[in-house]
Amino acid sequence: MDSKVARINNRWSLENMTALVTGGTKGIGYAIVEELVGLGARVHTCARNEAELEACLAHWNSKGWPVTGSVCDVSSRAQREKLMEIVSSVFDGKLNILVNNAGGAAGVQPTATATKEYFDEIMTLNFESVYHLSQLSYPLLKNSKAGTIIFISSITSYLAFDVGSVYGPVKGALHQLTRNLACEWAKDNIRVNVVAPGSIATPLNQRVSSDEKKFSGINARIPLGRIGEANEISSVVAFLCLPASSYVTGQAIVVDGGFTVNAFMSF
Helix, strand or coil, rough: HHHHHHHHHHCCCCCCCCEEEEECCCHHHHHHHHHHHHHCCCEEEEEECCHHHHHHHHHHCCCCCCCEEECCCCCCHHHHHHHHHHHHHCCCCCCCCCEECCCCCCCCCCCCCCCCHHHHHHHHHHHHHHHHHHHHHHHHHHHCCCEEEEEEEEEHHHHCCCCCCHHHHHHHHHHHHHHHHHHHHHHCCEEEEEEEECCCCCCHHHHHHCCCHHHHHHHHHCCCCCCCCCCHHHHHHHHHHHHHHHCCCEEEEEECCCCHHCCCCCC
């Protein structure tokens, strides 16, 4: 192979790289695991549900894919620390890619009556866990000499949705964390970016898609005329992990079919 062609191919490959993807047994996380493996990476993932994790690992391993996994509830500090111990052992103290995908919200509470437990749950799952995992992964990313962190945010960080007044601001905080870490850790050759998905066909969004009126209203607002697929998010995440994106850091990429830029109204 011509040396120039080989250099180009290397820029579009994750061969010999390692990745941790949290929440990789369903939806966007599942798609990210498969996308990164398809580009040559070795991947470790985690999930709260042991049965779901074992089923996914069995499926991937039957295909000969280099995916390992461990049970972890990322809302638990002790379990996060255990997860990173496992990752360090599996990948010999080096990590190229951290995808902080796990997150979500159980139900919606109006601001006036929102409980402390509700507030703490969303903050812990969507921000504290992400912040702490980034801290824990820092030595491993630094050791790799070329590290990448990807946060998974949401268009609720840009627009007001009927998801309560905690979830959106917390996802917005990931954007500022992205900018701060991108600058602070650039000296260690660690890049940090955030991807903000729009309405995506995942198990998490089944509640919305089952509401025909709300679902049709969302579709009408999307210029591309449909909700997205999980692999349309994972491909963007993968690009941000590739050597080809080596000059991209501190950025937020919205993947929403044009939803957030659409101000057109039908009369």
